[in-house]
Amino acid sequence: MAIKLTVNQQAQEVDAPPDTPLLYVLMNDLALQGPRFGCGLAQCGACSVLVDGVETRSCVTPLSRVEGKSITTLDGLPAWYAQQQKLASVPELHPIQRAVIDEQALQCGYCYNGQMIKAAELLSKNPKPTDAEIRTAMNGHICRCGTYPRLMKAIKRAGLAMAGGTR
Amino acid sequence: MSDNFVPELPRRQFLKAGGALVVGFAMAPSAFAQNPGQLTGATEGRSQPNPGDLDSWIAIHSDNTATIIHGHHELGQGISTTLLQIAADELDLDMSQVSGMPLETGKSPNQGLTAASAGIARGGVRVRLAAADAKHALLGLAATRLGAPIEQLTVSRGVVSVVGNPSKSVTYGELLGDKKFNVPFTGRSPIKDYRKHTIVGTAVPRRDVPAKAAGKYVYLQHLRVPGMLHGRLVRPRGQGSFLHGAKVVTVDASSIANIPGARVVRRGDFLGVVAPKEWDAVKAAQQLKVAWDMPAILPESQEALHDRMRAAKTVDRFVLDRGDCTAAFARAVHVASGRYDAPYQLHGPFAPNCAIADVKSDSALIYSSRQTIYGTRQVVSGVTGLPLDKVVVRFYETSPSYGRGMQEDCAMAAAVMSQEAGAPVRLQLMRWDEHGWDHYQQAHTADVKIACDDKGKIVAYEYHGWQHNFTAGDTTEILIGTRKPAEGDGIRAQGPTLFNTGDQYTIPNWRIVNHRVPGMDGYFKAAPLRSPMDIALSFAGEQTMDEVAYKANIDPYQFRKQNINGERWLGVLEAVAKASNWKSRRAASNRQTGRVRTGRGIALGTHLSSYGAAVADIEVDTETGVVVAKRMFGAIDPGQVINPGIVERQIEGQMCVAASRMLKEEVTFSKTNVTSLDWATYQPLRFGEAPEATGVVVNRPNIPSSGAGEEALAAGAAAIANAFFDATGVRMHIFPLTPARVLAALRGAQKSQTA
Numbered sequence: 001m002a003i004k005l006t007v008n009q010q011a012q013e014v015d016a017p018p019d020t021p022l023l024y025v026l027m028n029d030l031a032l033q034g035p036r037f038g039c040g041l042a043q044c045g046a047c048s049v050l051v052d053g054v055e056t057r058s059c060v061t062p063l064s065r066v067e068g069k070s071i072t073t074l075d076g077l078p079a080w081y082a083q084q085q086k087l088a089s090v091p092e093l094h095p096i097q098r099a100v101i102d103e104q105a106l107q108c109g110y111c112y113n114g115q116m117i118k119a120a121e122l123l124s125k126n127p128k129p130t131d132a133e134i135r136t137a138m139n140g141h142i143c144r145c146g147t148y149p150r151l152m153k154a155i156k157r158a159g160l161a162m163a164g165g166t167r
Numbered sequence: 168m169s170d171n172f173v174p175e176l177p178r179r180q181f182l183k184a185g186g187a188l189v190v191g192f193a194m195a196p197s198a199f200a201q202n203p204g205q206l207t208g209a210t211e212g213r214s215q216p217n218p219g220d221l222d223s224w225i226a227i228h229s230d231n232t233a234t235i236i237h238g239h240h241e242l243g244q245g246i247s248t249t250l251l252q253i254a255a256d257e258l259d260l261d262m263s264q265v266s267g268m269p270l271e272t273g274k275s276p277n278q279g280l281t282a283a284s285a286g287i288a289r290g291g292v293r294v295r296l297a298a299a300d301a302k303h304a305l306l307g308l309a310a311t312r313l314g315a316p317i318e319q320l321t322v323s324r325g326v327v328s329v330v331g332n333p334s335k336s337v338t339y340g341e342l343l344g345d346k347k348f349n350v351p352f353t354g355r356s357p358i359k360d361y362r363k364h365t366i367v368g369t370a371v372p373r374r375d376v377p378a379k380a381a382g383k384y385v386y387l388q389h390l391r392v393p394g395m396l397h398g399r400l401v402r403p404r405g406q407g408s409f410l411h412g413a414k415v416v417t418v419d420a421s422s423i424a425n426i427p428g429a430r431v432v433r434r435g436d437f438l439g440v441v442a443p444k445e446w447d448a449v450k451a452a453q454q455l456k457v458a459w460d461m462p463a464i465l466p467e468s469q470e471a472l473h474d475r476m477r478a479a480k481t482v483d484r485f486v487l488d489r490g491d492c493t494a495a496f497a498r499a500v501h502v503a504s505g506r507y508d509a510p511y512q513l514h515g516p517f518a519p520n521c522a523i524a525d526v527k528s529d530s531a532l533i534y535s536s537r538q539t540i541y542g543t544r545q546v547v548s549g550v551t552g553l554p555l556d557k558v559v560v561r562f563y564e565t566s567p568s569y570g571r572g573m574q575e576d577c578a579m580a581a582a583v584m585s586q587e588a589g590a591p592v593r594l595q596l597m598r599w600d601e602h603g604w605d606h607y608q609q610a611h612t613a614d615v616k617i618a619c620d621d622k623g624k625i626v627a628y629e630y631h632g633w634q635h636n637f638t639a640g641d642t643t644e645i646l647i648g649t650r651k652p653a654e655g656d657g658i659r660a661q662g663p664t665l666f667n668t669g670d671q672y673t674i675p676n677w678r679i680v681n682h683r684v685p686g687m688d689g690y691f692k693a694a695p696l697r698s699p700m701d702i703a704l705s706f707a708g709e710q711t712m713d714e715v716a717y718k719a720n721i722d723p724y725q726f727r728k729q730n731i732n733g734e735r736w737l738g739v740l741e742a743v744a745k746a747s748n749w750k751s752r753r754a755a756s757n758r759q760t761g762r763v764r765t766g767r768g769i770a771l772g773t774h775l776s777s778y779g780a781a782v783a784d785i786e787v788d789t790e791t792g793v794v795v796a797k798r799m800f801g802a803i804d805p806g807q808v809i810n811p812g813i814v815e816r817q818i819e820g821q822m823c824v825a826a827s828r829m830l831k832e833e834v835t836f837s838k839t840n841v842t843s844l845d846w847a848t849y850q851p852l853r854f855g856e857a858p859e860a861t862g863v864v865v866n867r868p869n870i871p872s873s874g875a876g877e878e879a880l881a882a883g884a885a886a887i888a889n890a891f892f893d894a895t896g897v898r899m900h901i902f903p904l905t906p907a908r909v910l911a912a913l914r915g916a917q918k919s920q921t922a
Contacts, residue, residue: 106243
């Protein structure tokens with residue numbers, strides 16, 4: 001039986017058992033590149049998506065729990081930002097994505113799906129987070145390349161860009 | 168020391184071997200030469216581009232761009248950018264005119280493993296020499312076309328023109344445009360003087376970053392092929408003793424009968440499941456009823472592990488025995504000594520490995536993230552029985568394991584599953600597979616003794632290290648029975664080397680002894696992990712160095728400086744001291760009395776090349792035992808820096824990884840199997856605990872590049888350990904510095920003070 005959900009502002013019907021974790025649907029049925037497998041245990045943040053604007057671990061979220069909800073993946077982050085900020089057009093990148101490039105923050109980049117989803121959630125509520133607020137918000141997202149210091153800079157840079165306008 | 172002391176080399180050769188290494192560090196003239204080393208696969212010669220043809224390395228296109236065809240694997244370290252910088256600079260093209268190409272057996276040159284910091288140190292040299300050959304050939308063509316001698320030609324952005332007559336010009340594209348050079352790769356064309364580099368030495372933005380940030384980069388985990396099944400391994404949760412593996416007693420295939428399309432694949436003791444839907448494969452792997460036979464022969468605890476290693480019948484070998492340590496210790500004024508223990512640590516790539524295999528009766532196509540496409544071809548040929556030239560391997564990036572993790576095992580396993588299932592199989596490892604069946608960085612235990620005279624000059628350094636070797640053979644091939652478990656037999660990086668056991672200092676009497684533990688029975692399989700062995704070695708050696716400075720009542724920075732071995736070690740030591748604004752004082756001379764105490768430590772270290780130094784500022788909570796690295800400074804001198812932006816970020820990353828490994832990471836086990844199977848039971852450093860980090864790049868553009876991907880780790884880790892002593896006056900003798908160990912050490916010190 002098909003389950004209805006909204007992914008990146010598009011209505012989708014997915015024919016999968018309701019206990020299927022959302023991650024597998026996003027990766028396999030909808031072929032999205034953002035959410036990815038990291039632990040399957042909600043410990044690392046590789047699979048993070050926004051569900052109605054709240055960062056959620058898709059690897060442990062059954063499809064049945066997101067029926068009718070609005071899901072945003074990294075693939076749809078710029079459009080989500082445009083909607084949040086009521087921008088006339090969708091920018092190519094969310095400010096956090098731009099800042100990650102400007103800071104050359106990532107190395108392998110695999111964890112940056114979750115890092116950027118979580119940072120986008122944080123910045124949507126608090127565009128000028130302190131170091132301590134960033135550390136607390138981001139603590140659930142592991143990076144094995146050790147890029148935390150640069151990511152800290154990128155998050156602040158993105159916050160400044162958001163406060164200063166619409167980049 | 169055990170009684171079977173066998174010098175594996177005659178004494179004369181020791182000195183020769185040791186001497187040669189020291190000479191290398193003292194910058195013998197040969198070190199200045201551009202030496203790409205031997206090509207790993209150059210002698211293999213089957214189904215791979217001939218490395219002796221220039222066309223195997225560089226193609227020039229009609230639109231005046233070039234493709235650089237190298238064999239190095241992007242692992243997030245930026246090599247897909249830095250190699251292009253080298254080529255572009257040498258060819259006088261700009262960065263917009265060069266690109267690389269995907270790695271595939273038969274198409275990419277065989278440059279062996281992208282590992283051990285060799286990507287730039289050797290791979291970069293080969294690319295530079297190929298580019299120089301290409302430029303030489305293009306100038307020859309241009310000279311004919313323009314009717315001017317080569318000496319009168321100049322090149323800018325791929326446009327060759329005659330000096331003083333810029334209207335006479337021709338582009339590389341017009342000269343060769345998609346045709347072959349048809350000349351041999353000589354490696355003898357003159358290379359650019361380093362003072363004329365315009366792209367090398369600059370912080371060019373990385374090629375892969377925009378797509379990664381945009382979520383458009385294709386990792387191996389994103390690939391799907393038509394008709395494929397999803398595969399999962401079925402293994403005991405957590406490996407046991409290497410020699411004994413895991414034996415299947417019974418498998419109940421009916422236990423997954425309710426899952427649509429799920430089936431068991433088995434070959435010998437190798438077990439897995441496949442299913443059309445990924446979640447079904449995950450469920451089937453969890454649900455399949457299997458009885459395993461695994462002996463309960465592992466040590467009872469970390470302490471028991473180190474004791475077992477020390478009690479083993481070891482094979483002992485002098486790595487170095489210079490001067491007369493016994494006599495020097497006897498007359499020394501200050502002597503520091505101690506035992507230091509290090510745990511097994513895992514690679515734990517952020518992304519569990521993945522591979523796709525399509526094995527047919529007469530051919531195989533493999534997608535793998537292993538750091539060597541040709542090595543993967545070899546092992547897949549081994550498990551499938553297909554000839555080498557019938558196996559094609561394509562590389563796609565995943566998150567790095569920083570060493571020999573499970574990529575190889577994953578590729579072999581996918582191939583076996585595809586062959587058994589008769590369909591393409593995408594095998595995704597689960598987190599517990601990756602944590603539980605990795606090759607770990609082996610545990611280590613050391614006895615170190617260092618002495619100085621009354622002026623604080625080092626007079627003797629003695630290091631005894633115990634560990635087993637890296638292991639040979641991987642789980643899949645062992646389980647299917649095509650290979651017997653065995654120990655590797657190399658020497659370098661498999662035990663103490665000079666590099667982190669004294670090379671930093673001028674040492675007149677110096678002895679390093681490797682006590683090789685037989686590691687097959689009751690130990691785990693092992694393989695190099697980023698800066699192999701070095702964190703264990705520097706935890707022991709650099710803490711003892713600090714201890715002798717403390718006994719001599721000398722600031723640890725000053726003590727190192729006055730004993731330093733050469734200008735390059737001095738360079739990184741001074742660079743890191745300056746960056747951190749080091750204030751000279753004796754360690755532990757500024758101790759606080761509150762609950763949270765701060766400390767600062769310094770250390771030197773490297774892997775097998777380059778020079779590293781670090782300073783750590785830490786906080787110790789004396790009530791909870793929690794240690795946090797608050798701020799770290801790292802410096803690396805890797806010779807010529809290709810991209811200072813990348814090196815700076817590599818150092819920052821290494822500071823975080825050093826903190827992670829010194830403070831948190833530890834493989835745990837029961838008598839039967841590994842028990843640290845996820846990120847809760849094997850704790851990595853998290854964002855909230857990450858130090859502020861400063862990377863200091865010491866560029867020596869006139870000296871060949873020697874790698875910057877791991878060379879500050881050993882220093883960073885030991886700097887934290889030394890900072891702990893500075894904060895508390897207590898030495899930690901085992902890492903990681905977990906709260907329980909810290910509290911026990913602080914209590915133990917209190918007790919011994921009051922006793």
